[in-house]
Amino acid sequence: MDRALVVAEPTEDAKELVREAGSLAEGVDSDIVLIHATTDEEYAGRRQAMASIASPADSYTADDAREGAAQFARDIAEEVLTAFDVRYETAGFVGNKGDVTLEAAEEYDCDHVFLSGRKRSPTGKALFRDTTQRVLLEHDGPVTVVTT
Numbered sequence: 001m002d003r004a005l006v007v008a009e010p011t012e013d014a015k016e017l018v019r020e021a022g023s024l025a026e027g028v029d030s031d032i033v034l035i036h037a038t039t040d041e042e043y044a045g046r047r048q049a050m051a052s053i054a055s056p057a058d059s060y061t062a063d064d065a066r067e068g069a070a071q072f073a074r075d076i077a078e079e080v081l082t083a084f085d086v087r088y089e090t091a092g093f094v095g096n097k098g099d100v101t102l103e104a105a106e107e108y109d110c111d112h113v114f115l116s117g118r119k120r121s122p123t124g125k126a127l128f129r130d131t132t133q134r135v136l137l138e139h140d141g142p143v144t145v146v147t148t
Helices: 012-028 040-053 062-083 097-107 122-128 131-138
Strands: 003-007 031-038 088-094 112-117 143-147
Touching (some): 003 012, 012 031, 012 112, 012 143, 031 040, 031 062, 031 097, 040 062, 062 088, 097 112, 097 131, 112 131, 131 143
Parallel strands (some): 003 031, 003 112, 031 088, 112 143
């Protein structure tokens, strides 16, 4: 493993995943790219909420959402990864989490992906286009998943 992509989520299980990735990266002297993605739906909801309470000049843009996601990733990195002797960088994205994860892995040349998943039935995965399953099938390297 030379560079790992870790997808940060706002759960304790996801923080534990970041901790495990940091420990592994330290052990094999690799880098980490820690990202957080705001979905299109989350962005649209926040934009609508902001529009209802803010003045017209104070709009909530995709850049604002991306910066918020990047700040979340930085906060998690400072909380968890600083305990390890590991090089890391952070980024925020807006979009479908499966797309974003695969794009980020390619953009940052990551050879391993760490992400949290949810337990779903096979029908649920097919109907809801499970992000974890998609990354497992489409990433060209190892994928470590913690299910909650």
